[in-house]
Every structure is written in structure tokens, then in C-alpha cells.
Amino acid sequence: MTESDDELAxxxxxxxxxxxxxxxxxxxxARLVEKAPFDQLQxxxxxxxxxxxxxxxxxxxxxxxxxxxx
Numbered sequence: 001m002t003e004s005d006d007e008l009a010x011x012x013x014x015x016x017x018x019x020x021x022x023x024x025x026x027x028x029x030a031r032l033v034e035k036a037p038f039d040q041l042q043x044x045x046x047x048x049x050x051x052x053x054x055x056x057x058x059x060x061x062x063x064x065x066x067x068x069x070x
Contacts, residue, residue: 008064015060018053025050 029046032038 011060011064015057015064018057018060022050022053022057025053 025046029043029050032043032046
């Protein structure tokens with residue numbers, strides 16, 4: 001394995017971790033809103049974290065699969 005292969009494997013692993021955390025946050029948010037009343041501030045923080053994860057996943061995916069303009 002070359003250094004770039006190691007980097008790609010590391011990025012792929014990190015992407016999977018982020019996807020798992022993103023799915024877990026979906027579950028937490030769903031359970032939170034099921035129970036009325038719920039903490040609106042906590043919900044906002046969870047959603048903000050989820051958006052941050054989505055941004056990080058998009059950056060990693062761009063590194064793994066860059067758009068090549070010919």
C-alpha cells in the first residue's frame with residue numbers, strides 16, 4: 001500500500017464514522033421530538049451538529065472523488 005492508498009483508506013474510514021454519527025443523530029432527534037414537550041435548544045444543537053457532519057462528509061467525498069474538469 002502506498003502513502004496515497006493509506007490516506008484514501010483513512011478518509012474512507014473517517015467518512016464511515018461520520019455517516020454513523022449522522023444516522024445516530026437522526027435517531028436521537030426523532031426520539032426527542034416524539035416526546036412533547038422537548039427541549040428546543042437541545043434540538044437546535046443536535047440539528048446544527050448534524051449539518052456540520054453533513055458538511056464534513058461532503059468535503060471528504062470531494063477529496064475521494066474530485067470533479068475533474070477536462
